[in-house]
Amino acid sequence: MDIFSITLVSSLVILLVFLATTDKGRRGLQLALRSLWLHKLRSFLSMLGIIIGTSAVIILMAFGEGSERDVLEDIKRLGTTNIIIRSVKPTDDANTNRRQMVATYGLTYQDLEILKTIPSITRLVPMRIFPQETRRGARAHNSRVVATVPRYAEVNELTLLDGRFIVEEDDERMNNVCVLGLETAKTLFPFEEALGSSVKLGEFVYVVVGLLAERMPTGGTGGSQAAEDFNQDIYIPLQTARGRFGERITMRAAGSRSAEKVDMHQITVTIEDVDKVRPTGEIVRAILSDPERHPRQDWALTVPLDRLELVERTKANIRQSLGIYASISLLVGGIGIMNVMLATVTERTREVGIRRALGARRSDITFQFLIETMVQTGIGGLLGVGFGVSYVFAHAALKALPMAAMLFQDGSPSPILHLPSITWSLSTAVGVGVIFGIYPALRAAYMDPIEALRHV
Amino acid sequence: MPEVLRIENLHKRYSVESTAVHALKGVNLVVHQGDFVALMGPSGSGKSTLLNVLGCLDRPTEGSYHLGGEDVSKMTDDQLSSIRSRYLGFIFQQYNLLPQYTVVENIEIPLIYQGVRLNADSRDRCIGLAELVGLGQRLDHRPMQLSGGQQQRVAIARSLVNRPQLILADEPTGNLDTKTSHEIMVMLSRLNASGKTIVMVTHENDIASWSRRIVRMRDGEVESDLPNTPEPIDFSGPPLPMHLLEEAA
Known part of the structure; x- marks a missing residue:
């Protein structure tokens, strides 16, 4: 694991411990889960973007891993040297x-x-x-x-x-x-x-x-x-x-x-030696390219090791495009969540007023709504991970279905679960909750309590 | 009796759609411990604004406001929140319970913001208060499952949970029928008799008549401030459990 995911995971853990051990945290968590459960369809729809984003990341990474393994095995069969x-x-x-x-x-x-x-x-x-x-x-x-x-x-x-x-x-x-x-x-x-x-x-x-x-x-x-x-x-x-x-x-x-x-x-x-494979390949190519020897291009040279480089490049490409897809879908998902949270904040204006009157500070209100968004995106992320992981494991069975031939090419790689992608996508989902939850939460926190109490 | 609150030359100005409103024009008010003040006046007289200032939900534009010896007129938002959670109990016309929470959980809310650890003791205390207001059988009900009078009783229990120095009631019987209003007023009177200081906004004379002092407001000023002798109430029944209401000595 790289430093990035370690940081993400450890901050997640700290957050969870904090939520579980303080009364405010527990209450916030409880309330978040309750209001999620109260508006099941709404929550599900708002989480959909996150669900799709995370499962797409898991599945695509798994296919990337699968094709990499296929190619590596192929290279091994052909011999790296x-x-x-x-x-x-x-x-x-x-x-x-x-x-x-x-x-x-x-x-x-x-x-x-x-x-x-x-x-x-x-x-x-x-x-x-x-x-x-x-x-x-x-x-x-x-x-x-x-x-x-x-x-x-x-x-x-x-x-x-x-x-x-x-x-x-x-x-x-x-x-x-x-x-x-x-x-x-x-x-x-x-x-x-x-x-x-x-x-x-x-x-x-x-x-x-x-x-x-x-x-x-x-x-x-x-x-x-x-x-x-x-x-x-x-x-x-x-x-x-x-x-x-x-x-x-x-x-x-x-x-x-x-x-x-x-x-x-x-x-x-x-x-x-592996290090000499490429230079030797060049020498062989130079010899055979001599027009006296082979006036026509009647030979072909394959260096299996070259494909390693290709694999690395492909992998980098996959990562990059994956990053773009993931950011787009998480952005869309985040905007969806923000939209719903803004509606929720408006809907619960009076609640904000009541809590403020009973002694809640602005930070308490911010925290409460922020937890709610993070719980939403976190659950969305978990659902997405669950879906992605089950797809990875169900792929073989799906491929065996009669209609599947239309979807899957023969010899297409089988996905292999890429474990870091789970932590990445999960913590990114929660991070999206923080980023897109902060504005609605602050909006709730900076309401005038008197106005909020008067809200119908 | 010691002072609970002292207001001196209080002014409140604000603007509504660029029209300047001078809601309070130099109000002076002192409330002593054990008072039961009814704040009366027609709409626009400034009584709601005064109550908001008293409740530390609003800051005065001018003048001073001392609550329990502290000058709260210049406090920051967070400090005011802390004052509300320690010194004040609120009872609203709309009851204002949180629909997601049960009776006990609603009563607990001020404790959370006070930073008190929720444990078996605090829970016992909340249950005791629910019993005090006669809802011992409905601890796990949601507000939607309760009648208006019952909801207002939960709100009273909630206003007591932090052992406040001052209870602020904003038209506590405004949404209730005569019989239920009577029950609520008996409950407030009993609390007052046991030493609780109450400031109540109302526009009904017969509700105000339960208080010991009637302050009438007009055009942002105190018009009259007269003592009142409430009709004697039948206080039969078990005495109030004082350990729930007062700080342990």
Whole structure:
């Protein structure tokens, strides 16, 4: 908690203690609650602004927290010390009519060799990724073939259900082995043991040596980084893929056929230190931007760490706009309360006169009406907090309702309760009571007692 | 008997819609302890203004006002509030109870502003006063549930709770029927007989006849100031519980 909220909370506590321990305070509190209860609808309507303001703050902060957590988890999955370089198929040049039968683009083995010379890079994991039908007897699965090296498992922190991942020996000897993603395994081997069985990929048969546990997809929010579903994967050694499929890969889909020649679809680069991630990213970008090497923009660079900065910025933006919304709604709420309090003061002019005659000082009257406003805004704030917090907890259930799909986007973040926002909004609500209650209270206190007593 | 209040050459001027009004033009009045003064006069005679000054709700423009030995004519608003809560008890024509409060809570109000801690003792005292005015069975009623006479009796109990030196009554029977008026006047007379000083504004002769002294006002000046012998009252019944009315010696 920051100093601001500590101050707010402690002044609230002092106020409450004072209210509870002095007769004037207790009486004022009692009277405030009674007159609230006497005019239930009026009080509720006047509190509505405060209720909406506080609950909006709680809910929006919770969504902010939720999206932050989502992004952070995503970054963690991608690896904070990683840089991901991917091959991107460039759009066809509109000026030339010549259309290549085989699309040639992307990262090359030369690139890989150059990247290996950067000292801050501790690990390079090249990958070839292409769709291919996997068969097991009569069963077929449209898998995503990921041809890679053993270190892929470290970079992505894979969890194996059974067996092992690809090892160096597989790669060197171009062994026909594969590791299956969860969905791939389920589709191909619904009833039998997958491990040790064989599947057919292209023209060759591969032995299943490992099975992966379920893997969370990475979010598609990071610019060029598309959402990936890893559970449909089949992993084979990189050298095996080179040997069996060659440099050119033909992809068949219903009624169409396309071929491409891509050395590597992705290189995941691990940097030795978090601090060096960004500079290294810049170096890699500079190397790949060389027009001799890549005349067309056929690659994309993702630095997951960059998204951290984005998250921070987004969070600051959320805070700022939240501050504006909250101030507007609390201002409106405060004006509503002030309006009602002015009416109440007029209505209770005679009461003011009576109290003054019976010995109440101006400060007693000010205090009494001020308590009343603070109790109103405080209760409004509590109701708002209650509503906001229950929404945060009910969100999952609401999202499951049939109509909810219209309201919530798929993959929108789930709210997480942001505890400081409760103290902020509650104390701000009471503060609004003080600010907007002071004028009506002073107006009551500075009435002429004789006039007030004569008031009908 | 010692003086409760002394007013010397009191003037009050104010302006209503830029018309200067000279409401009190050099009033002199001394009230001794145990007096029961009826303040009479036609409307506009200045009796209400005088009562407001006596009640420390208004400050005189000129002249001096001593209440219980203190000069209150130059006091600040807060000091006047304190004087009201310590020295004065108010009874109004409109009863002026707070509708949100019960009988006992209404009686308690002056104690709150006196800064007295509310506890079992103070509550017993309020209940005792409610019993004194005959409302022992209605302690938790709200003013709306009481008749006019009962409300005025709560107001009397409230005016006694701070053991005031002076009770100011502004047309205490103005809203009541003859029978209830009689009950209220008997109660005030009994309080006076037990030593309470009362200044009462009225315009009814038969109400004024309960007092021991009748001050008539006209055009902001005292027209006459005559002693009065009230009809003897039947004081049968239990004696008033003096510990509720007087400071403990």
